[in-house]
Each structure stands twice: as structure tokens, then as C-alpha cells.
Amino acid sequence: MNRIKLDKEEQEILEAYESGELKSVLNPRRRKLIEESAAQMSRKDKRINIRLSGRDLNAIQRRAMEEGIPYQTLVSSVLHKYVSGTLYDITANKAINSDS
Numbered sequence: 339m340n341r342i343k344l345d346k347e348e349q350e351i352l353e354a355y356e357s358g359e360l361k362s363v364l365n366p367r368r369r370k371l372i373e374e375s376a377a378q379m380s381r382k383d384k385r386i387n388i389r390l391s392g393r394d395l396n397a398i399q400r401r402a403m404e405e406g407i408p409y410q411t412l413v414s415s416v417l418h419k420y421v422s423g424t425l426y427d428i429t430a431n432k433a434i435n436s437d438s
């Protein structure tokens with residue numbers, strides 16, 4: 339069996355999980371909130387059409403295949419992350435950090 343190589347912190351977390359040291363703090367109220375949020379997120383009630391270059395579409399489709407998801411799902415996820423403020427430009431962050 340091929341195991342993923344874990345760094346020290348990841349290995350400690352895995353060992354804690356396997357030994358039963360980690361306990362869930364998910365209470366019924368929080369669980370309901372998460373379930374409601376997930377239901378709202380998965381509800382796709384609007385449709386859009388966009389034009390992309392063939393090069394961009396091919397790149398998106400390749401990325402989606404690497405992730406094991408449909409490319410439309412990947413596009414939807416990226417757009418959601420962008421509008422919710424959780425999509426970060428790592429190249430911009432690298433440029434900022436290298437200037438310091």
C-alpha cells in the first residue's frame with residue numbers, strides 16, 4: 339500500500355487521531371448550521387454562459403481532471419471563492435513577501 343509522505347506535524351495529527359486523542363466539538367446547533375450552509379451552497383438555481391479562449395478552457399479541464407471533478411464544478415468553485423473573498427492570488431503574495 340502506498341502511503342502519502344507526511345511531514346512531522348501531519349504525522350503527529352494522524353497519530354493523535356488514530357489513538358483517539360482527537361475529539362469532535364461539533365454540537366447539534368453547529369451541525370445544523372453547517373448542513374444548512376451546505377444545502378444553500380449546493381443549490382444551483384441560475385445558469386450563465388461565458389466565452390473563454392480554447393487555451394483557458396483546456397487548462398481548466400486539465401486542472402479539473404487532476405482534481406477529479408467536472409470542469410463546471412471547478413469553475414463554479416473558483417467563482418464562489420472569489421466572491422466570498424476566500425480566493426487568494428498566491429503569485430501576488432509571493433511578490434509581496436519577496437519585497438520584504
